Amino acid sequence: MWKHCLALLLVFAVENVAACELVMGYRMNAKPPFINTAPDNSGLYVDLYQEAVRRIDCRLTVLRQPKGRILHLLKHGDIDFYPGLSFSEERAQYVTFIPNGLKDGYIGLTRRSEPEILSLNDVAKRNLVMVMAFGGYDLNAEDYGIHVRRPYDFTLEQIVDLIIEGKADFHAYNLLAVQHFLSNNPDKAAKLRVHEYCCSEPEQMYMAFSKQSAYAEMIDNADYQRHLPLSAGNTPDSVSTSSIAWKLRRALSSMQKDGSFQVIYGKYFGSAPMGTD
Secondary structure: OHHHHHHHHHHHHHHHHHHOEEEEEEOOOOEOOOEOOOOOOOOHHHHHHHHHHHHOOOEEEEEEOOHHHHHHHHHOOOOOEEOOOOOOOOHHHOEEEEEEEEEEOEEEEEEOOOOOOOOHHHHHHOOOOEEOOOOOOOOOHHHHOOOEEOOOOOOHHHHHHHHHOOOOOEEEEEHHHHHHHHHHOHHHHOOEEEEOOOOOOOEEEEEEEEOOOOOOOEEEOOOOOOOOOOEOOEOOEEEOOOOHHHHHHHHHHHHHHHOHHHHHHHHHHOOOOOOOO
């Protein structure tokens, strides 16, 4: 009799684990090194969230569709989360933002011989020529009096080649994209200097968890500061500490503390996150 009861308990436990399925949605195209072109989901995002989901006894499923469709599904709770999404007040109406451990910002690239650049004022004072792909964000360089070259539709590698060849002097770009490029191009990295403090402080990145997800359990946020602007960390509601979403948040935080996040990060970027000692 006790064996039969034990078997039933085991079946119930397995079904409970299997029932906890978190669906991550993402657009169809690739964003190296975070995810490959559909249907190949491999990349940092899957490694990161698969481990976090495993720690809370759930399983991860990935759904790839055009971004507009994915955000629609997210809004209605038909998928549970989007792996990396910037904050906006409009999005905060239908998702709650959870730190995913990643940080991004703008850093600078020059030839290795260039002294350290601590601000765009240094770029202006040294009369360095900034290069940005046509249509790319130039950090309002012209307000500093910086001359900007804007080649049409240049990749990061092509821009790096211009700098190495002396046809431009300075480029500012996303920290994570630069670090990934340098880790995969060590010969070119040896000819470049990275300026971590020239342009912006790295900012926390967030996953966006649907408020309509069965795993969210939204409650009033007791720490909400009405007199402060809305932000990822200051919203009128938050997830309950009994929810799966909260457990996932704790799992991501624990990965920072035990070093497993750094191992995954190093796999794709070749080193620890910039700005950490």
